[in-house]
Amino acid sequence: MNSTVTLPHRVTDQQFLRCRKVTTDNGVQSVVLPFKAEVSKLEDVTVEWKHKDKKVHEYQRGQNQSHIQGRSEMKKEQINTGDLSLTLKDLQLTDSGVYTCTVCNKDGHMLLQKVVTLSVRVPEVEMEVKESVVLPFKAKIRNPEDVTVEWKHNDKKVHEYQRRKKQSHIQGRSEMKEQINTGDLSLTLKHLQPTDSGVYTCTVCNKDGLMLLQKSVFLSVRVPEVYAVGTVKESVVLPFKAKVSISEDVTVEWKHKGKKVHEYQRGQNQSHIQGRSQMKKEQINTGDLSLTLKDLQLTDSGVFTCTICNKDGFVLPEKVFSLRVKESLRDRLNPSSWFNKKDPQDGPKTSGGDV
Incomplete structure (x- = not known):
């Protein structure tokens, strides 16, 4: 539930708003961390969003600045109405955690603060053992020829795309189709095995090794x-x-x-x-x-x-x-066998139907 606080121009008491929890799936386009407040003379205040004490986004003197490579956004036209909500784009698992929004006046005195907890979940793909499965990942990438795409399974390298060359690290059972230029980074796993179950993470880095995007998918392989x-x-x-x-x-x-x-x-x-x-x-x-x-x-x-x-x-x-x-x-039907057989509780109990 959002809280609204009215603040005069000069405030001596700090106002703390209750914590809110937001849950979303890893890899979705965006999520909004809501914060609405009535603050007078917004041109004199500084709004700062932090994630685990690291600066994420800042609004000051009518200017917006993202500190996470443009993945954060505060809409200027909404700020004037007291909407200090933060939009996070291209969500990653590492985005989970506590976000704090602090509003200070021109003297640096804190007027208002709100805490939001974001939980980014790993989407699950459940399959039975069969020929293949696709782990989906679509993203907008600039200059795809310059990026490195790496899929890992439980931290072990599965598939790699670099400089237009693709390499499978699991004996050819992984594949990325010629659709990277369209932003399709999906991974196909062939000849599924129970040991393929687990967390798969796709990381996209630029030519300087700086991480641009990341998505995780949990695969559950069931043997019928x-x-x-x-x-x-x-x-x-x-x-x-x-x-x-x-x-x-x-x-x-x-x-x-x-x-x-x-x-x-x-x-x-x-x-x-x-x-x-x-x-x-x-x-x-x-x-x-x-x-x-x-x-x-x-x-x-x-x-x-x-x-x-x-x-x-x-x-x-x-x-x-x-x-x-x-x-x-x-x-x-033989009474003599009644005294020799084991208690059914001593043996395993399984349910199953006749073939």
Whole structure:
């Protein structure tokens, strides 16, 4: 809620207005930090906006001055009506924080002060594992041939554009189209992986290395679960056919609740659950990475994850299954089994439907 205070020409008491919070998304064109007050003889006052004690914008003797490369603005025609609001353009995450507007008379005595807290949020893009996703960023750039554009993921370089040359730092899975001259700095990520989740930051710098623009996007990559049902003492197949070529340099790892179940590496199969898991070698070469679980137990219920890595440790497609193991009808009707089975609370509880 905005507060309005009427001040006489000579004021001895300082007036403090209540703090206001403004929330907006990173990368939007602009946001207004509101401040309306009735101040007499505006030509004699100095209005100063600060962000974390650093000067952002100043109005003095009818003149406006931005201290953040023109990204701040106070409209002169509105100032005369007592509207001291500040407009911030090309918002960045670093713009978050406390802004203070101080009004002083010609003797430097503070007349009025207001505090506004700005929260710049990271917009979120949520995708399932699939071929590609676009992280959008459109901006107005002067002399695009002179700028450097750098996309980072969790502070690691992903893609770079400099002097009309583009370079992917994630084995060609990133791409910026030939639209930079139109201000389209969007990044396309191909062959999405769960490890692609996180914060992506695009920074635009001029030829002198001075930052002009910055935008952040949060990407959430979800792996869709496939539900499967098996019966105690029988076997079940968790099917996975990968669209990648499988060579002896590739490691395939199946895990259950984060614990290793089965591993295929350098042409060798290894079960980590006493031989109850199996991958058929003759099928692996065709991209069939299905896992067979034998002699099922109630404790086999839960989430199974299959991960493929190349020799450099680079993660390729991933598959997630939710397995529910149920008792056979014979066991449920056999009274002797009632005394041997475990309490269901001892095993994992997962929800899932029949395939």
